[in-house]
Amino acid sequence: MKILSSILAIGLIVMGVFLYNGKQNEAELQRDLHAQYTNRMTDASLKLTDLQESVQQATIFKDEKAQEEPLEDIWRLSSDIKTDIASLPLSREFTTEWMNYLGRLGDFAKLKSQQKVTDDKWQNVTAQVSSNLDEFAHEWENATTELLSQGEPFSQWLQEIQTIEASNSGWSGMAKQVKGYSESDFPLTASESDKQKIKDLKSIDDTPKTEQEVVERMKEMFPKFTNARLITSESKPGSAYPFYHIQFNEGIRSGYADFTKKGGHLLSLLVERPIGTDRISQEEMKEKAKKSAKSFGFKDVELIVTRENHLVWHVVFVRIEPKNKARIYADAIQMKLAKDDGEILGVNTMEYIQKEKLPVNQKIVPIDWKTFFTSKAKIQEERFSYTENNQMQQRLCYELIVLKETDDQSHTFRILVDTETKEVLQTEMLN
Amino acid sequence: MHKNKLILCIVTSCLLMMSISVPERSEAFSNQVIERGAYGEDVIELQSRLQFIGFYKGKIDGEFGYGTYWALRNFQEEFGLPVDGLAGQQTKTKLANASKYHKDYVQKQIREGNRFTHYGDVPIEQQAKKSANKQQANKQQGNNKQANKQAPTQESQIPAKYSQQDLQMMANAVYGEARGEPYEGQVAVAAVILNRIEDAKFPNTVNGVIFQPLAFTAVADGQIWLTPNERAKDAVIDALNGWDPTENALYYFNPVTATSKWIWTRPQIKTIGKHIFAM
Missing domain, CATH: 1.10.10.2520 (Cell wall hydrolase SleB, domain 1)
Known part of the structure; x- marks a missing residue:
């Protein structure tokens, strides 16, 4: 009897362990699937936004060479989105309708790139496609963002995306929308070029500074931290460039600052503190930012962007080339200011410390913008600026702010065209 | 005594003249000058009013981007104001006089995450479309009342290359x-x-x-x-x-x-x- 009880007990324990392991494996599998589906879903959202942008871009250029890239993007992105959608557990009807639509759009862009579609037809069709895509992308992003942010159990999540047609579902309406799109119109794609590069700070050859000198420099730049409690350390040997890392605490403020060892240049600083309810005006904030930039010794820069959020302002300065007043976007400084009193809560000069090498004697060839752009695109601003081409070389460009208006929409683009080769180096749709 | 009355009359007249010559402040907007890069309640009102009279065609989201900028410049040009793309007191007053702002309607649509417009020539009740993420908007609002007081929109302003x-x-x-x-x-x-x-x-x-x-x-x-x-x-x-x-x-x-x-x-x-x- 005892032996039988023992065997039974062991059997139960083994079964318990087996069941527990099974549950664990199931949970792991669910997490993996959840991650995979989320990845696909967000990927499709981003590509959809890119596609919209490419459709818009493809309607502003008359120049065939300039139009090549956006058309190629439309064809490629529509195909990518189809792949993403096909791999998601969405309702079959919705998937089929949407994939057909994307397929037609891709084919149409391909035909346009082969000059088999007239400009007039392209303009008419893309106007409708563009508005359909705007609507659809908005709904898609809302629905997917909602799913991602809810943190609900996977089974519920799965049920939600599978019941796409349910009347109370966040996805309701989207399937109908796709069906409602006419057979003759199509969507868009985007360029994924990332022109941001991190400067090689290895090559700074200024005289090395001591820890004490750098601390003094910090207190000089930010007098608020004169009496702060500091913890200073040096970068570890694996760092590409040596620097000092200073952590500080002063009453309600805490944060860090990094300075290069060579030359003692500020790399970045961030301060965290509670933000009060007072608000300074945008103009006042800009003045404070400019004044601070000057006091830090950044005298060759221009403030080009201000971005307000609920507690702080972020601003961007870029270096100006004195000869032709062109903006050098790769030599940028970012600052963060508190909305209550304009206190500097952050400075980032990583890109600014080393000057970009600019081309010498680059030709400036005049371009007839009337033949370059379609009649719907109107140039609103024109200036010179430097940006990087595919070979990572800085090039002087015509920087154009172009507005395209239709009866129910307006889109603004920032376009950079090489002044010598006339190559379009960058097209960005602005908010 | 007569002299005092005379002084009193002069002072009263001066005050009256001054009150007439000071530009009337718009009752609607705040008194801050706003421009590209701004975000929040003032921008929502600016976009709504510009849309009411047909100048702004974009989404009413509280972000003063290029769409708002061109719309404001067009308004300034048409109404004989200096064309600078800045929403200062003079521009705001002129705009407030030329348009209407259905504040409750607009705030409600934003809170609920609906798609909507605010055109003056279409009945307002026909301009909103329930959105998928109503639940999310409500949930977020509940989670973060403080943030929503200052920022009625759900989105944050980030560099254009990110979503x-x-x-x-x-x-x-x-x-x-x-x-x-x-x-x-x-x-x-x-x-x-x-x-x-x-x-x-x-x-x-x-x-x-x-x-x-x-x-x-x-x-x-x-x-x-x-x-x-x-x-x-x-x-x-x-x-x-x-x-x-x-x-x-x-x-x-x-x-x-x-x-x-x-x-x-x-x-x-x-x-x-x-x-x-x-x-």
């Missing part, structure tokens, strides 16, 4: 990976994600990097699905704006819990909180 979904996904990752870390450590985790996007060895999108197999512990153990707090979101916004406290790191690990021998072979850059950041 709201990037922000959301990164905030989830930062919260799941580093919620107990100092602020600098949270910005650092977000910066590592962005550094990976720029590195040829890693995927080139935010979600591609985050969901790369075995890349982040929070994805493996499901903590990425926790709802991130405002601090994690602010840390991501700083990283998206360019801050990188890691000085270009591609990896990080907790030396106390790390089980991989390989991670110790990576060239180390610095320590922030409990994490070592490495190339």
Whole structure:
């Protein structure tokens, strides 16, 4: 009897362990699937936004060479989105309708790139496609963002995306929308070029500074931290460039600052503190930012962007080339200011410390913008600026702010065209 | 006595004249001058009023971008104002006189995340369309009443190359990976994600990097699905704006819990909180 009880007990324990392991494996599998589906879903959202942008871009250029890239993007992105959608557990009807639509759009862009579609037809069709895509992308992003942010159990999540047609579902309406799109119109794609590069700070050859000198420099730049409690350390040997890392605490403020060892240049600083309810005006904030930039010794820069959020302002300065007043976007400084009193809560000069090498004697060839752009695109601003081409070389460009208006929409683009080769180096749709 | 009466009359007349000559302040807007880059209640009203009289065709979202800028310039030109794209007192007063603002309607649509317009020539009740994420908007509002008081829209202003979904996904990752870390450590985790996007060895999108197999512990153990707090979101916004406290790191690990021998072979850059950041 005892032996039988023992065997039974062991059997139960083994079964318990087996069941527990099974549950664990199931949970792991669910997490993996959840991650995979989320990845696909967000990927499709981003590509959809890119596609919209490419459709818009493809309607502003008359120049065939300039139009090549956006058309190629439309064809490629529509195909990518189809792949993403096909791999998601969405309702079959919705998937089929949407994939057909994307397929037609891709084919149409391909035909346009082969000059088999007239400009007039392209303009008419893309106007409708563009508005359909705007609507659809908005709904898609809302629905997917909602799913991602809810943190609900996977089974519920799965049920939600599978019941796409349910009347109370966040996805309701989207399937109908796709069906409602006419057979003759199509969507868009985007360029994924990332022109941001991190400067090689290895090559700074200024005289090395001591820890004490750098601390003094910090207190000089930010007098608020004169009496702060500091913890200073040096970068570890694996760092590409040596620097000092200073952590500080002063009453309600805490944060860090990094300075290069060579030359003692500020790399970045961030301060965290509670933000009060007072608000300074945008103009006042800009003045404070400019004044601070000057006091830090950044005298060759221009403030080009201000971005307000609920507690702080972020601003961007870029270096100006004195000869032709062109903006050098790769030599940028970012600052963060508190909305209550304009206190500097952050400075980032990583890109600014080393000057970009600019081309010498680059030709400036005049371009007839009337033949370059379609009649719907109107140039609103024109200036010179430097940006990087595919070979990572800085090039002087015509920087154009172009507005395209239709009866129910307006889109603004920032376009950079090489002044010598006339190559379009960058097209960005602005908010 | 007569002399005093005379002085009193002169002073009263002067005050009366002054009150007439001072431009009438719009009762609607705040008294701040707003321009491109601004965000919030004032911009929502500006966009709504410009749309009411047909100048603004975009989304009413409280972000003073180029769409609002061109609309404002067109309005200024048509109404004989200096064309500078700045919404100052004179422009605001003129606009307030020329348009209507259905504040409750607009605020309600934004709160509920609906798609809507505010044109003056269409009955207002026909201009709103219930959106999918009503629940989310309500939930977020409940979660963060303070933030919503100051920022009626759900979105944050971030550099154009990133989307709201990037922000959301990164905030989830930062919260799941580093919620107990100092602020600098949270910005650092977000910066590592962005550094990976720029590195040829890693995927080139935010979600591609985050969901790369075995890349982040929070994805493996499901903590990425926790709802991130405002601090994690602010840390991501700083990283998206360019801050990188890691000085270009591609990896990080907790030396106390790390089980991989390989991670110790990576060239180390610095320590922030409990994490070592490495190339």
